[in-house]
Amino acid sequence: MLKYLKRYCDILGPSGMEDEIRNAIIEDIKDSGCEYEVDPMGNLTVFKKGKKRRDNKVLFSAHMDEVGFMVKYIDDDGYVLFNSIGxxxxxxxxxxxxxxxxxxxxGVVASKAVHMQTPEERGKCEQISDMxxxxxARSRAEANEHIMIGDCATFVPNYTExxxxxxxxxxxxxRFGCAVLVDMINQDLExxxxxxxxxxxEVGCNGAREVAHRLRPDIVFVLEATTAGDTLGTPKSKRACALGEGAVLSIADRSTIYNKELLETAVETANEKGIKWQYKNVVAGGNESGEYQRTASGAKVLAISAPARYIHSESNVLSVNDMQSVADLAFAINERSFN
Amino acid sequence: MEKLYDIVENFTQYPGVAGFEYMAFDELTKYVKSLNIFDEIGTTPVGSFYGIMRCGKKNAPLILCDAHIDTIGFVVTEVCEGGFLKIANIGGIAAKILPASEVNIYGKETIKGVFVSKPPHLHEANEYDQKMNVVDNYIDTGLPLEKLKSIVRVGTPVGFPCKLQRLLGDNLAGAGFDDRLCGAAIVRALMYLDKKSLNVDVAFQFSGTEETVYTGAMTTAYRLNPDKAIVIDVTHAFVPGAPKAREGVKAGLGGDICLSPHTHRGFTKFAIEVAKKEGIPYQLSSAPGATGTNSNAVQTSRNGIPTLLVSIPLKNMHTMSELVDMKDALDTARFVAAVIKAL
Structure with missing residues (x-):
């Protein structure tokens, strides 16, 4: 998993611009003996034959896109007005x-120097649309030689231990979820x-909705990063989850109430295999599980997440052991028949 | 220009949060010696570095070029459970730029930290209406407490790493340009000069603690005892949303010569004439009150020193992404060299 991670993280791929990350993933799975397909929206779906068939269609899901920024306007002086993607x-x-x-x-996101802020502005942060x-560039014409309205940007690649x-x-x-899936695809499956x-x-789980519609899975496991609130002074009851405590299993979040049976299976599997896991203890956030649960005839869903500090910033901080726990649990749970 | 880039690449990489300037001295001294400009190099107990270039003429007047070596930053106030560090700021820093940003922690070894960004589920209903204080922010080191304690203690300085990135044209982003960039411009200026043909000796002082209490400039100017001084600092280049009165100084139009009661009017007018004569681009600004630079500290040293202030326009001052048009830095270096030659 780690061998893919740096390369995947350093690729620029905000929502709607997943071509490069998708090509990198295809490169890594194409010799694994799987069948893959890129649908009209750009989702990459993969079927990997195992030793046995099972009655239920089991799907593992991760998303390729990241949060980013998009140019809305370039002014006379070459400054770029923008807003966030996600x-x-x-x-x-x-x-x-x-x-x-x-x-x-x-580019650099301008920040009015502290010396020039009015007393009213001090201590506050303007909206992104006002940055x-x-x-x-010194003019719109000069800026337009390099970028135009609608161009996308991300934080600068900075992967580091x-x-x-x-x-x-x-x-x-x-991208960590993508790396885990690629790892699984490259192994022999039961x-x-x-x-x-x-x-x-990041802009509304549009890809997952389409995939759910097309593949009609019965059981879906979503591999995601989820917010860890385990910073200084946060009471345990509000932490959601903590770094180093293992794979995160959610009972519910803002978009999904997770399937009890899958949750119990996951807990049982983790305990059996000695994989470190924790409950997410607040109802917050959401991920693609919600789309899988409610699209077409619905599916049983479970999110297996890695705790992440400072998600949606230039500094996502994750634990290698936690990511490995997610990978181990995903692999172990996939050895079950679900019949 | 490439020479200037080289110096900037060097000068911006040393630590040196105000009060901790000594952390820069060893590498700085080594580098400056290698440039072979100065006849004498030294440091002071108040965090300043200096070099003197002698013209070889007896009783030659001494011209002082001042920039400050210290940068804004933070200091650790508490080492906390979970590997977190509480901090206080040194120099003015806007709290809005901190969450999720990367810092260097200059403990027994230099380690990386990230300012904590509050997760959305802990946001309050009026989260963005509340004023943020720098000291309410704290740093995640990702280290277990015991290990962290063996590296960091209360009082350990913290700063933004300087990651240089060239943008379009000669625009360059980095941290600590305030005021390492100006130190670089002075050194570049001195490289233009043939010291044997000068009528003056020239001193470069890289003063400590400008961002806090100006003691480096005061005491080093006293020690060097110059006849005239040129203070070089950065100034705010106009950006959208800045006050209208600041529209007079823009990036790309040259160094900004400042008229102020805290500088010497006669020397300033003389310098403006030199710029005109030499065809060096410059801009003008005024500071009816404090200049926010070392000019006052230098001007009032000993019996008073006629002092000129020239500044390099800078955007995003006191952030991890200060932005300069290097043409302005080079024009400022040319200007300083021309003024020294004309004396």
Whole structure:
């Protein structure tokens, strides 16, 4: 899993621009003996034959896209007005480095110097729509030689080991899920299994909806990064989950009440195999599970997540052991027949 | 220009949060010596570095070029459970730029940290209406407490790493350009000069603690005892949303010569004439009150020193992504060299 992770994280792929990350994944699975297909929306779906068939169609899902930014307007002086693709806390944007996906033009999100802020402005952060990106252009014409309205950008690639046993990078949400799936596809599987690498999760799970419709899975496992609130002073009851405590199993979030039977199976499997796991203890956030659960005739869903600090910023921080726990649990659970 | 880039690449990589300038001294001294410009190099107890270039003439007047070596940053105030660090800021920093940003922690070894960003499920209903204080932010090191304690203690300085990135044209993003960039511009200026043909000796002081209390400039100017001084700092280049009165200084139009009661009017006017004569681009600004630079500290040293202030326009000052048009830095270096030559 780790061998794919850096390369995947460093690829620029905000929602709607997943071509490069998808090609990298195809490169890594094409010799695994799987069948794969890219649908009109850009989702990459994979079927891998196992030793046995099972009655239920089991699907493992991760999303390829990351949060990013899109150019809305370039003003007379060459400053770029923009907004976020997906949910980004405005306080992780101001002053940051970004890179445009097509032209690889670098930019800086302008931050009005503290000295020039009015007493009213001090301590507050303007909305992203009131910020601008500086690419060093002095006019719209100069800027337009490099970028145009609608161009997309992401945080600058910065994958690095951090602290003790941690990784810090942009886009670990959900390139880590992609890396786990690629790892699974490249192993010999007990049962026939479907996999999907989806587009556009960050802007409303549009990819998953389409995949759910087309594949009609019976059982879906969503591999995701989920917010860890285990920072200083947060009471245990509000942490959601904690780094280093293992794979996260959710009971419910804002989009899904997870299938009890799958949850129990996951707990049982984890305990049997000695895989570290934890419950997500707040009802917050959401992921593609909701779409799988409610599309067409519905499906049984479960999210297996890795706890992530500072998700949707340039500094997603995840634990290598937690990611491995997610991978181990996903693999172990897929050895079950689900009949 | 490439020479200037080289110096900037060097000068911006040393730590040196205000009060901790000594952390830069060893590498800085080594590098500056390799440039072979100065006849004398030294450091002071108040965090300044200096070099003196002698013209060889007896009783030659001494011209001082000042930039400050210290940068804004933070200092650890508490080492906490879970590997977190509480901090206080050194120098003015906007809280809005901190969450999820990367920092260097200059403990027994230099380690990486990330400012904590509050997860959405812990946001309050009026989250963005509330004023943020820098000191309410804290740093995640990802290290177990015991290990962290063996590296970091209360008082350990923390700063933004300087990741240089060229943008379009000669625009360059980085951290600590305030004021390492100006130190680089001074060194570049001195490289333009043939010291034997000068009528003056020239000193470069890279002063400590400008971002806090100006003591480096005060004491180093006292020690060097110059006849005239040129203070080089950064100034705010106009950006959208800045006050209208700041429209006069823009990136790409040259160094900004400042008229102020805290500088010497006669010397300033003389310098403007030099710029005109030499065809060096410059801009003008005024500071009726404090200049926010070392100019006052230098000007009032000993019996008073006629002082000129020139500044390099900078965007996003005091952030991890300060932005300069290097043409402005080079024009400022040319200007400083021309003024020294004209004395």
């Amino acid at each position: 949910g980004v806390d405005r306080r992780v944007v101001s002053g940051r480095r970004i890179i445009f996906c097509e032209s690889n033009t670098h 601008h990106i500086d690419i060093g 951090f602290g003790e046993g941690l990784i810090r990078s942009k886009a670990l949400d959900d 049962y026939d299994t479907y996999f999907t690498f989806n587009v556009c999760e």
